[in-house]
Amino acid sequence: MTQYQVSAVEKKFIGHHILVAILALAVGSLFGPLQAFEHAGWDFYTYLKPLIKSYYQGLTVHGVLNALVWTTFFIMGFLTFNVIFGLKRPLKNLTLNRVGFWLMVVGVVTAAIPILANQATVLFTFYPPLKANWAFYAGLTLVVVGSWVEGWGLFLTYRDWRKENPNERTPFVAFGSLVTLLLWQICTLGIAVEILTMLLPWSLGLIDNVDPQLARTYFWFTGHPLVYFWLLPAYISWYAMLPKQAGDGKMFSDSLARLSFWLFLVLSTPIGIHHQYVDPGVPPAWKFLHSVFTFGVFFPSMMTAFTVIASLEHAGRKQGGSGMFAWIGKLKWNDPAVASQLLAGILFFFGGIGGLANASYNVNLVLHNTAFIPGHFHLTVATAVTLSFIGISYWLVPYLTGRKLWQPKWAVAQAWIWFVGMIIFSNSMHVLGLLGAPRRVPLGLAPYVPAEWNSRLFQVGLGGAILFLSGAIYLVVMYKTATNKERVETEVEVPIAQPMQDPANGPVWLDRWAPWIYGALALIVLMYGPVLFEMIKNIALTSPGFRVW
Amino acid sequence: MSAQKLHIDSYERGWMIFSAFLLVAFAVAVSVAAFGMGIQVPAPEQRVDPRTVATDPNSPWSNPGLREVAPGKYDAYILARAVPLWEYLPKELTVPAGSSVSFYVTSSDVQHGFKIQDTNANFMVLPGQVSKLTVKFDKPGAYNFICTEYCGSGHGIMYGAIIVTP
Numbered sequence: 001m002t003q004y005q006v007s008a009v010e011k012k013f014i015g016h017h018i019l020v021a022i023l024a025l026a027v028g029s030l031f032g033p034l035q036a037f038e039h040a041g042w043d044f045y046t047y048l049k050p051l052i053k054s055y056y057q058g059l060t061v062h063g064v065l066n067a068l069v070w071t072t073f074f075i076m077g078f079l080t081f082n083v084i085f086g087l088k089r090p091l092k093n094l095t096l097n098r099v100g101f102w103l104m105v106v107g108v109v110t111a112a113i114p115i116l117a118n119q120a121t122v123l124f125t126f127y128p129p130l131k132a133n134w135a136f137y138a139g140l141t142l143v144v145v146g147s148w149v150e151g152w153g154l155f156l157t158y159r160d161w162r163k164e165n166p167n168e169r170t171p172f173v174a175f176g177s178l179v180t181l182l183l184w185q186i187c188t189l190g191i192a193v194e195i196l197t198m199l200l201p202w203s204l205g206l207i208d209n210v211d212p213q214l215a216r217t218y219f220w221f222t223g224h225p226l227v228y229f230w231l232l233p234a235y236i237s238w239y240a241m242l243p244k245q246a247g248d249g250k251m252f253s254d255s256l257a258r259l260s261f262w263l264f265l266v267l268s269t270p271i272g273i274h275h276q277y278v279d280p281g282v283p284p285a286w287k288f289l290h291s292v293f294t295f296g297v298f299f300p301s302m303m304t305a306f307t308v309i310a311s312l313e314h315a316g317r318k319q320g321g322s323g324m325f326a327w328i329g330k331l332k333w334n335d336p337a338v339a340s341q342l343l344a345g346i347l348f349f350f351g352g353i354g355g356l357a358n359a360s361y362n363v364n365l366v367l368h369n370t371a372f373i374p375g376h377f378h379l380t381v382a383t384a385v386t387l388s389f390i391g392i393s394y395w396l397v398p399y400l401t402g403r404k405l406w407q408p409k410w411a412v413a414q415a416w417i418w419f420v421g422m423i424i425f426s427n428s429m430h431v432l433g434l435l436g437a438p439r440r441v442p443l444g445l446a447p448y449v450p451a452e453w454n455s456r457l458f459q460v461g462l463g464g465a466i467l468f469l470s471g472a473i474y475l476v477v478m479y480k481t482a483t484n485k486e487r488v489e490t491e492v493e494v495p496i497a498q499p500m501q502d503p504a505n506g507p508v509w510l511d512r513w514a515p516w517i518y519g520a521l522a523l524i525v526l527m528y529g530p531v532l533f534e535m536i537k538n539i540a541l542t543s544p545g546f547r548v549w
Numbered sequence: 550m551s552a553q554k555l556h557i558d559s560y561e562r563g564w565m566i567f568s569a570f571l572l573v574a575f576a577v578a579v580s581v582a583a584f585g586m587g588i589q590v591p592a593p594e595q596r597v598d599p600r601t602v603a604t605d606p607n608s609p610w611s612n613p614g615l616r617e618v619a620p621g622k623y624d625a626y627i628l629a630r631a632v633p634l635w636e637y638l639p640k641e642l643t644v645p646a647g648s649s650v651s652f653y654v655t656s657s658d659v660q661h662g663f664k665i666q667d668t669n670a671n672f673m674v675l676p677g678q679v680s681k682l683t684v685k686f687d688k689p690g691a692y693n694f695i696c697t698e699y700c701g702s703g704h705g706i707m708y709g710a711i712i713v714t715p
Contacts, residue, residue: 054702123699127660129676130701212660212675255555277590278671280678284592291579295572302568306561361579362588365669369662369697436666438697441705448693448708507555542598543676546659548631548701 003494004088006081013098015400017077018393020105021070022478025386028065029471031058036425036464039457041444053118055442056549060115063124067381069108072143074389075233076104076150079177081396082236083154085494086174087161097153103146111139121549123440125219126199128210131545134203137195144188151181169503169511172254173496176236179261182513184229186520187269190221202545209541213281217535220272221528228268228297230381232261234388238308238341244497245395246331246338249315252307254499255506260300260307262510266520267297270527277364286531287361293527294359301352308345311497336411337495340391343419344384347426351379354430371443372433375426383422387415390474397481399492406480410473417470425463428456591672591680594653599676603628603657610655613638621647627654627709629661629674629696635703637663637694643712644686650711651683662697665711673698689715 006014031052034044038055045055052058084091091097113135114120120132158170158178170178198210198218239257243249251257273290276282313327321327332338354376357363367373398405405411432443432453443449443457509515557565582588602610609626616624628638644650654663654674661674665684672680686692696707 056699056702056704125699127698129659130699211677213678216675253556253558253561256557256561259555276673278680279673280591280675280680281593281596284590287590288580288583292576295576298572299565299568302571303561303565306564310558310561356575360575362583362590362669363579365588365590365671368671369664369673436664436695438662438664438695440697440699443705446705448695501556505553505556507553510555538596540596540598540677542600544600546631546701548635548659548703 003491004085005491006084007090010080010084010091010094011400013094013101014077014081015397017073017080017101018397018400020108021073021077021389022393022475024065024069024073024108025471026475028062028070029468031062032066032471033464033468034058035062035442036467037461038442038444040461040464041457042461043442043444054121054549056123057115057118057121059440060121060123064111064115066386067124068140068143071230071381071385071389072147073104074393075180075229076101076147078233078389078392078396079181080150080154082173082177083157086171086177087157088171089157089161091153092157092160093153096156097150100146100149100151100153103149104143105146107139107142107144107146109139110142111136113139118549125223127219128199128202128212128215129543129545130549131203131547134200137200137203141192141195141200144192148185148188151185154178154181169506172240172251172257172499172503173236175258175511176232176239176261179265180229180232180236182517183225183232183265183268186265186524187222187225187229190218190223190272194218194222207541208544210543210545211535211539211541212543213279214535214539216276216279217273217282217532220275221269222272223275224272225268227380228264230385232264234341234344234385235261235304235308237388237392238345239304239311240497241392241495242308242338242341242497243311243315244495245335246312246342247315247319249311249313249318249497251497251499252310252314254501254503255510256303257307258503258506258510260303262516263300263303264297265516266523267293267300269520270523271297272528273531274359274361274364277361278368281535282531286527290527291359291361295356298352298356298359305349312342314500334408334412336405336408336415337391337394339412340394340415340418341388343415344387344391347379347387347419347422348384350426351376351384354379367433369439370433371429371437371439373439375429375433378422378426378429383418383426387418390418391415393478395492395495397478398488399494401482402487402491403481403484404486404488406477406484411477414470414473414477417466417473421463421466421470423463424459425467428459428463432456432460588669589682591682593678594681595679596677597655597679599655599657602655603630609653610657615639615642615644615650621645621649623648623650625650625652627652627663629654629656629663629700629707630658631661631700631703631707632658635696635700635707637696637707637709640709641712642710643714646689646713646715647685647687648713649683649685651681654680659700660698661700661707663694664697665692665694667692670694671697686711686713689713 316327
């Protein structure tokens with residue numbers, strides 16, 4: 001059986017995305033454990049003074065590189081692959097995609113300069129009136145614009161495919177990728193407006209003051225669907241690749257997988273105010289409405305859990321597994337791509353529960369901006385997403401480079417070490433948050449820390465150290481793979497789990513774009529229109545900028 | 550063409566119904582807590598000019614502190630600031646047990662947070678906006694209030710306390 005051949009030049013192009021992503025992860029993850037160590041009272045920043053001036057400069061590097069750069073580059077590379085391979089056709093216009101990629105690279109460099117010069121120690125949320133150097137905002141803009149351009153290139157490729165195949169169902173991996181890209185195009189409007197109408201002209205000295213409440217509202221318009229931009233590529237892999245890798249399983253429900261992607265497109269943007277439950281300038285009625293819809297977006301995640309687990313069960317039983325749970329042991333745990341993603345999925349279960357707590361309107365009063373929040377998103381973006389991407393890279397990098405994965409056993413160990421480290425780190429962060437510990441504070445130095453927090457603070461440091469070890473192993477495995485002299489004999493097989501029912505028998509409306517796009521836009525207008533209109537009408541540009549780091 | 554209906558496995562249908570039921574139950578629980586028990590989030594209170602809020606003699610935050618508005622009822626005007634130093638003004642408030650205190654907090658510079666430990670009071674403090682929540686203190690003791698939003702290099706030292714006397 002021969003599989004569709006992605007051209008060498010396209011493989012290289014995708015590989016460049018993965019390379020930048022892993023470099024970002026490498027640098028960003030250096031600082032992760034340093035943050036954790038500060039909680040335990042182990043201060044390494046003193047020794048970094050010539051290079052990195054403070055904990056917060058390190059935290060900015062960590063957040064920007066890990067949450068924004070690693071994810072975005074990996075996602076754009078992976079989705080580009082999915083569209084090409086799924087549609088079985090080359091990119092319509094490789095040059096256009098190249099332009100997008102290089103815009104993103106120039107953006108990262110442009111933003112990195114002020115960050116490294118300690119001119120943009122504003123963390124990855126960059127709430128004004130903390131005022132960074134203009135290059136920071138310009139760089140972020142270029143990254144977003146570059147990702148848009150790459151998205152357009154993929155949409156054009158899809159349009160040609162559709163013209164030639166008017167009655168075919170879009171192959172699932174391409175379908176999921178295109179929905180993710182569309183979501184990204186819609187939701188990044190918030191951050192684009194924030195930067196272009198306020199932060200960039202302000203940092204350039206064209207306007208003197210900004211409205212912090214309005215800026216936060218623009219930010220979270222993008223900030224929450226950003227989470228789904230991270231997650232959906234992992235979902236694509238869990239739905240349509242992992243069951244195959246785990247034991248030749250099939251995708252349990254193609255139609256419901258598609259439906260859940262559409263629901264994510266429609267529901268993930270008009271809920272951003274659930275990050276602003278305790279903002280003073282947002283009326284509670286809107287907060288409540290967004291909280292109800294946030295529960296709504298949990299629904300497709302529950303559907304995803306069912307289909308993914310059912311597909312894995314199919315794989316497990318195919319491998320001779322039986323019983324209620326015993327089939328789990330029959331999955332191919334010694335394949336690092338499988339182990340990473342299964343472990344990522346297990347921790348995501350707890351991430352989901354914590355997310356529901358955050359989303360719960362007044363329950364959030366107990367949790368808002370406590371250590372619970374970084375505890376939560378280290379289970380989601382830093383495990384469900386990151387460990388899944390790591391798992392994907394364990395087959396994708398050998399596929400792209402034609403070089404054998406170096407020491408798969410080490411790769412499996414890496415996933416388990418991440419799993420253990422993250423349990424220790426994240427559990428203690430959650431508990432600290434419930435005890436009242438604030439986020440974004442080097443708690444080892446804070447004057448108000450009661451003695452009862454100390455054992456948990458130590459666990460945060462310990463978890464950080466274990467995660468550091470795991471990250472280091474990952475980088476060694478990747479480096480050794482990329483330079484491996486041993487090549488794969490035949491091209492690595494791209495794992496695609498076939499659906500149990502022929503997608504062609506699914507309803508046509510699952511392959512129509514217009515109603516879902518209009519639905520998504522209409523819901524955004526309903527859920528954000530009035531509240532944003534009021535805020536813009538009553539805009540108060542009264543906040544000058546501050547550099548207090 | 551007749552087969553082109555949405556196929557849903559019976560187990561999956563059951564799971565979807567269960568999921569929907571669960572989410573509705575959560576939403577109802579939150580609503581009961583919000584509207585039945587009155588555990589509410591902050592609402593727009595007042596807008597101010599952060600450039601003058603700490604200096605304008607007509608602004609209560611030019612003279613922050615506690616005002617007794619009725620027996621056992623207090624308004625606490627608190628200014629959060631990062632310049633010149635990361636602190637709340639005043640840093641300490643004292644009220645007798647059983648007092649109900651309405652906090653009016655604003656910032657004269659960057660964004661801050663305000664979380665009173667062991668209570669449900671937790672909100673953002675934004676320049677230009679006034680954040681308000683009311684807390685009843687029944688148990689004597691010291692309640693720290695802590696800054697929960699990054700506000701510059703001194704974020705981690707920014708806190709104060711409410712002393713509730715017996």
